[in-house]
Amino acid sequence: MDSLLKHMVDMTGHRDHTMLDISVISAVQELAGAAQTRVLALTRLRGQVFVRARAVISAGGPARMEEHSDSAAPGEPLECYPALAACIAGHQASADTVCDDGRHMLWLPIWIGDKADTCLEITNPTPYSGATIQIVGGIVSVYRNFQNLLDYSERDSLTGLLNRKTFDDQLAKVLQSGGDYEAATPPGERERRQPPQTEKQWLAVVDVDHFKLVNDKFGHLYGDEVLILIANLMQSSFRAQDRIFRFGGEEFVVLLRSSTLADAHKIIDRFRINVETHDFPQVGRITVSVGFVSLNAAEAPVIILGRADQALYYAKSHGRNLACHYDELVETGQLHAVASNDTAEFF
Structure with missing residues (x-):
């Protein structure tokens, strides 16, 4: 007992x-x-x-x-x-x-x-x-x-995904723990299962392309159905240990645990392709744009989100239906960081 x-x-x-x-x-x-x-x-x-x-x-x-x-x-x-x-x-x-x-x-x-x-x-x-x-x-x-x-x-009442408040809480916990996203692992086992140095935690921001046109052309009921179906595709495309959130409107956020950059690219791009090839009832084809960034426990959440948003903006302004990594964009000169502080980053 x-x-x-x-x-x-x-x-x-x-x-x-x-x-x-x-x-x-x-x-x-x-x-x-x-x-x-x-x-x-x-x-x-x-x-x-x-x-x-x-x-x-x-x-x-x-x-x-x-x-x-x-x-x-x-x-x-x-x-x-x-x-x-x-x-x-x-x-x-x-x-x-x-x-x-x-x-x-x-x-x-x-x-x-x-x-x-x-x-x-x-x-x-x-x-x-x-x-x-x-x-x-x-x-x-x-x-x-x-x-x-x-x-x-x-949880978000429409999609069943975790909501914005839960995202804020969980991102803060991940950063406070030094980027260790294996919080569910018992302490003794956690030390034994440290991920390789090449593995990191990632934050991805997902936005539905041309979602306003869907609402304007087909109505909000079909718009809501698109969001529900995309949420289902996210749950089936990402791993059980990854966390998926509805950030607001047609925007979603994913916290990916312990992946290399190559794996993060693969996981995110497979989700993007799953959406691209899915036949949405009445609406037809829908695509998403994604911007993602590695988590750095030394940086403020607003900086991390800002960088993911900049990568997302780049994807949407360069043809949409793309998944872009912030650091790669900076390293190749396609995105330039001018200055940053504790509350914002300017481009």
Whole structure:
């Protein structure tokens, strides 16, 4: 009982979705004695649902955010998990199956209203008793309720992405921690998993090209649908450990964790191409422009945002549908910084 209460306090003490994911799988892993527990993200893209692991913990190991070899892939189709697909289709509370190797898998979708964007997956060599399932169900209920509260305060009501206030808070935390975006990693493991020196944290500003024309020609309802579909494309294009925000209007911001410049270019450009090739109902083709910059903990947020905005402005003024890196523009002489101070940068 003391262990259960400790985990409940830990789960409800966070104001961050990543830490909440880490807390819930840590609680389930200990209290259920599972071989492995994962948080799965359920993403909808072009009418199809994809499954991608967001956080994982295995017996004897620490909880961590899941890494993916193909960071731009949306994940596996839900059809690859027949029992889970039937559970989602039937709006059921749980589903279980026995794998070919004899392992028992239990899925617990996190229903918020009639929609489930998250699911817990618990793997164990033997089936669970009714008492254990009851304990896990209680943990899932607390997780769902607290996730709902966080969503209400942290997310944009139209797109479901994190909102501007949450971005301000999280950018400040990243900079205060010296640019370490692995805040969800337990302290002992965090030191062991320091990223290579070539890896950095990145901030990208995304703007929908000619969005005013969409609203003027098709109306605000179709404009809102474009924003929702772009938000869906962002969630399926970027990695589970990256953070995506609606900054305001047709502008979005992404915080990319631990990537080289080449990887950042690849991830951002794949998202841009995903938008370019997507067929938006009634509207047709839409493109986005992106400006991005590496995070430097010694600089003020307004300086970092200003540089990303300048790279974005360059992309929009040079044909749009481009992804431009601030430092590359400066190094090649295409963008010139005249002066800077703690509050603004002039060009």
